[in-house]
Amino acid sequence: MTSIIIDILIGIAAGVLSGLFGIGGGIIIIPALIFFRHFPQLKAQGTSLVAMLPPVGIFAFLEYYKKGNVDVYSGIIICVTMLIAAKYGAQLAAVLPVDIMKKIFGIFIILVGIKTFFGK
Template sequence: MKMDATIIIGLILLGLLAGYLSGLVGIGGGIVMVPVLVLLFGFTQHKAQGTTLALLIIPVGILGVMNYYKTGNVDIKTTLLLCVGFVLGSYLGSKTAITLSQETLRKAFAILMVIVAAKMFFQK
């Protein structure tokens, strides 16, 4: 992708929006960034997911958690237990994702977003 000023500004604004929503509602950012990278920036589904995972390591893993930790809103025991499964799950999930076609991966991502949105919307 050619990085002209419009693309650079667009990517920075996308990062700002995803980071803000991540801090505001606790999402990882991928829910926002993956579709925008695919639909507006022409990324393949694989590249959008890989790029999003790469960028989330430091900001979400360290910086985004600091404010929640300072106010006592991070359960360390639960975090450590979740990490055990998450590390293996993310490895296996990424290995599976790279074997799927763009269309299958995009549809799976869309279905997951719809299911999560519906569950949150109708939950009491």
């Protein structure tokens, strides 16, 4: 049950930030699956493709899937919650000043980079 809640939270974060900054999979879903679900790198990448399959590429997903590096269930949960949350992120982006959005985005990217670099 905890993993489902984490997947929903990842989908919400990816959706809101996608709507807010126009980002999603690689920058949000993959690090979140690694840090919060403790997925190995390749499984996080493959699972991220499930969530983003329609716009990203079915062929990349199939390669990860064939090698066992996909959690389809988590990917679908993230996809659905991301779809819903992206609407709210886009609405937030419409009202935030551009300078604030740039600063929030920059801080977010730095924090993800630091965690990725120093993480296990």
